[in-house]
Amino acid sequence: MAKKFLLYSKEDSSMVSTWTDYLYCSILKNGSMSLRYNVKDEYGSEWSPSIKNIRTPKEFIDAFESIERFENWSLQDLLPSLHIHHPIFAIHLEYMQKNQELDDELETEISVLLNKFMNGVKLEDLPSGNTNKRVFTNDVKKYVRDFLETTGNFPKDKQVIHGRTVIFP
Secondary structure, three states: OOEEEEEEEEEEEOOOOEEEEEEEEEEOOOOOEEEEEEEEEOOEEEEOOOEEEEOOHHHHHHHHHHOHHHOOOOHHHHHHHHHHHOHHHHHHHHHHHHHHHHHHHHHHHHHHHHHHHHOOOEEOOOOOOHHHHHHHHHHHHHHHHHHHHHHOOOOOEEEEEOOEEEEEO
16 A cells, blocks of 8 residues: 655645645555655645655656646755655655765866866857857867766867867966
8 A cells, every 4th residue: 555645744825815725745555666746725625646766765756847737946945754654765865865965076176176277278169059068168168078977187289079179278
């Protein structure tokens, strides 16, 4: 039998109306989860279609973030109920969220490093059009990152990338 529980609820209002949003979670016998929300207001109750077949914390986060109605809700709001009803999954979810925050911080630091280096790069014979220039610049940045990750050094001198000359400092 599936286990259904309330993940979180929040009362909200506007100048003309008051309502309560509810987010429910179900854990099925096969171990997958589903999310479904309900809105209750003075006109009644409205259910959304279920988001089904959630098996991993990543899928859970993606499903939760896909519900536009909850754009101001935080994943942190859901954790107390998850810890009660599905504790191991809640721990995995917290771990993944912390790692995502660290990954975001890491990517920011790498991006800052690459941007500093890219300021000294001379791109000759840029393609026409703003979009093409942006794509080529991103390709050069990816080349620099791959080169740096592979060799531990920044590229130097003239290199040809996608048939175009790039001069590295």
